[in-house]
Amino acid sequence: MSSMQMDVPAVFGKVYSIYTNDCADVHEWLGGLLEAEEQSYILISRLPPRRLLLHLDLTKVETHWLTEKQADTALSPRLEKMDSSIRQRVSKGQGLAIIEGLEFLIGLHGWDGVLTYVRSMVDAVGPTRWTIFLAYDPLALEDTQVAMLRREAAVFTLPEPSDVSSIEQLNTPELGSSSSQESESPSMYYAELPASHLDLTEDGTPRLSLLVKIPESGFTKEILRKRILSWRRMGIDVSELEPALKYSDLNRSYALYSVVEEKIRIAVEIDRIIDSLAASGDIASAQKFRFRIRQLTGLEEIIRSLDTLLAQD
Secondary structure: OOOOOOOOHHHOOEEEEEEOOOOHHHHHHHHHHHHHOOOEEEEEEOOOHHHHOOOOOOOOOEEEEEOOOOOOOEEOOOHHHHHHHHHHHHOOOEEEEEEEOHHHHHHHHOHHHHHHHHHHHHHHHOOOEEEEEEEEOHHHOOHHHHHHHHHHOEEOOOOOHHHOOOOHHHHOOOOOOOOOOOOOOHHHHHOOOOHHHOOEOOOOOEOOOOOOOOOHHHOOHHHHHHHHHHHHHOOOOOOOOHHHHOOOOHHHHHHHHHHHHHHHHHHHHHHHHHHHHHHOOOHHHHHHHHHHHOOOOOHHHHHHHHHHHHHHO
16 A cells, blocks of 8 residues: 555545554554654543653654643543634644544543534534544444444544555545455564553553564564564663664664663563562562663663662562
8 A cells, every 4th residue: 555645635624433442553553654744643642641652752743631630731521622622723734633532521421412522523624634533442332323423433444554654545435344355474473462461560560571582584664663562562661772663774673673672681580570579568669670670771780789679688
């Protein structure tokens, strides 16, 4: 599938549905667009910025945390407030906006109120150079509700990771209804663990785990992007590895990947030592060390500190 330029009029002025039970898929797709397309991006999410940092470069996307809490990026989930904010934002420029938490809004305001809000979004974006995507789980709604949403916001099926820069699907007659037979590709053998299946530590943070090593013979930019996403989901700072996505020399990309992977292997081993510290009752120190190892710096110093603490028990 070839990449489509974002100034194609057929793409603008529409609202689409994205079916998902894990918004990490949406964030991965958005992350690819941030790298490929120069335009404005808005993400209205139920996740706070500190969680979104695991998936996205927040310097490239305008984020709003859907909450009544007081915070710099907070956006009240009151429908009139959301409607006003979106209308003001899409009245100028061009870009793409993603709104998550439709199920949450229905729980707050009821179905009729949310459907009215969606219709208002359709009217608001119609004359603009913006596209709005509503991400929600259709299984959380009634069949009649899903059908009504489809009439207002046709279904957009997320592209495969290799096609993240393309939104050509928006121009197909039966949006998202076609299916193709899956074909084997190297990426099938290096599928990454979804965020919903991550093991958690005693403080609720994702536990570090070793992922299957990617051999140089099967290494691609697509697989590297998936691996970076999986490590981010564990809370690991892999900013050191991100330049490898832009190297023209794949051997150079793989060399940097190998360096970072070795650091993560050491961090995983340290994380298991931290389990012993947590089991001894020193939860505060365990949390501190878990945060530090995810930065992938000073690992040898952390090992020495842990040895000293555990020797005292």
